[in-house]
Amino acid sequence: MVGLVLVAFFVVLAVSKPREEADVASPLIGNPAPSVRSTLVGEGDFDLSRRKGSWVVLNFFNSTCVPCRNEHPELVAFADEQAGLGDGAELFSVINDDTDEAVSAFFAEKGGDWDKVRDPDGTIAVAFGVAKVPETWVIDPSGFVRMRVVGEVTNSFLSGRIDSMRAMMSGSGS
Amino acid sequence: MAVLTVGLLAFGATRSSGPSTQEERIDAISKRLACPTCSGESIYVSRASAAESIRNEIARQVAAGQRGDNEIVAFIESRFPGSLLLPPTEGVDSLVWVLPVVALVCGFGGLVVVFRRWQREGRARANPDDADIVAAALREHDDPTDGL
Numbered sequence: 001m002v003g004l005v006l007v008a009f010f011v012v013l014a015v016s017k018p019r020e021e022a023d024v025a026s027p028l029i030g031n032p033a034p035s036v037r038s039t040l041v042g043e044g045d046f047d048l049s050r051r052k053g054s055w056v057v058l059n060f061f062n063s064t065c066v067p068c069r070n071e072h073p074e075l076v077a078f079a080d081e082q083a084g085l086g087d088g089a090e091l092f093s094v095i096n097d098d099t100d101e102a103v104s105a106f107f108a109e110k111g112g113d114w115d116k117v118r119d120p121d122g123t124i125a126v127a128f129g130v131a132k133v134p135e136t137w138v139i140d141p142s143g144f145v146r147m148r149v150v151g152e153v154t155n156s157f158l159s160g161r162i163d164s165m166r167a168m169m170s171g172s173g174s
Numbered sequence: 175m176a177v178l179t180v181g182l183l184a185f186g187a188t189r190s191s192g193p194s195t196q197e198e199r200i201d202a203i204s205k206r207l208a209c210p211t212c213s214g215e216s217i218y219v220s221r222a223s224a225a226e227s228i229r230n231e232i233a234r235q236v237a238a239g240q241r242g243d244n245e246i247v248a249f250i251e252s253r254f255p256g257s258l259l260l261p262p263t264e265g266v267d268s269l270v271w272v273l274p275v276v277a278l279v280c281g282f283g284g285l286v287v288v289f290r291r292w293q294r295e296g297r298a299r300a301n302p303d304d305a306d307i308v309a310a311a312l313r314e315h316d317d318p319t320d321g322l
Contacts, residue, residue: 027252097223122227123234129253131210131224 023161026129028145033137034127041100041116046092049143055089055162056139058117059153060130062098063106067152068134076112077155089138089162092117094124096133138162140169199236203243204229210254217257228254 028034036048048056059075061068075091082088091114095103103116119125128137136158138147146165149157204218209225217225217232228250235246251257261270300308
């Protein structure tokens with residue numbers, strides 16, 4: 001009987017679908033993004049305020065977290081798709097509790113040539129209220145936070161939401 | 175002398191010296207906040223990555239000296255809702271602290287009133303009918319065959 005219950009439990013776990021992607025509330029939504037200044041893996045600096053004029057996607061990740069590894073192909077597809085657009089969004093990975101070496105090895109293996117932002121003491125994560133990875137944040141060209149997604153994200157969801165926000169903003173601006 | 179002693183003891187017990195160094199401030203603030211990724215642990219105790227990041231942020235803000243302890247706690251709570259381990263002691267939230275004391279005082283006062291009322295009722299004098307009943311009962315007790 002106990003064995004039957006255990007088998008049923010594992011079957012439920014195996015066939016259950018992961019949580020649907022959805023926006024998650026945050027007091028930052030609709031407000032100016034926190035100030036983010038750091039350095040990039042490899043070389044270069046990162047200053048979020050200097051990205052104004054572009055849609056910016058910050059993906060908080062860790063190379064050992066399973067959901068982060070699962071969503072990576074989707075982020076690669078998203079980055080490729082946005083690169084083909086004239087005003088495509090800029091994707092940045094924010095490294096959460098991980099080393100440069102591990103992150104570089106992960107990207108070398110899995111692909112993706114966007115910039116990786118260091119966050120050695122967790123300042124960026126705390127500024128956005130990120131406790132667990134992956135989390136994805138979208139910041140509009142004016143520097144306002146527009147969306148937060150907790151957990152895995154897909155290319156279609158991210159692109160679709162940014163497209164609709166872009167259309168809404170261009171509609172309200174005209 | 176006794177009054178002076180009690181007064182000094184009360185003053186000493188209620189006086190809040192507050193943290194004096196930056197480290198003490200960081201510890202005091204960390205103890206007021208819950209780790210967002212671990213159940214039932216404070217930022218002060220937890221060794222989780224998120225807790226360390228928050229502790230670093232607290233240390234950074236304390237070192238910057240631009241925010242008071244309550245402001246730093248409010249900032250962290252705004253980023254990680256539900257991270258307060260203790261309710262605030264200011265504003266409407268302070269009722270959480272005050273109401274139990276008020277309820278205790280009211281309950282104690284109610285008990286005092288009820289006990290006094292019972293005491294007053296206990297002192298009530300017996301009327302003649304009561305005295306007759308008692309006398310009859312005593313007679314019956316002294317001579318059990320009397321009623322046969």
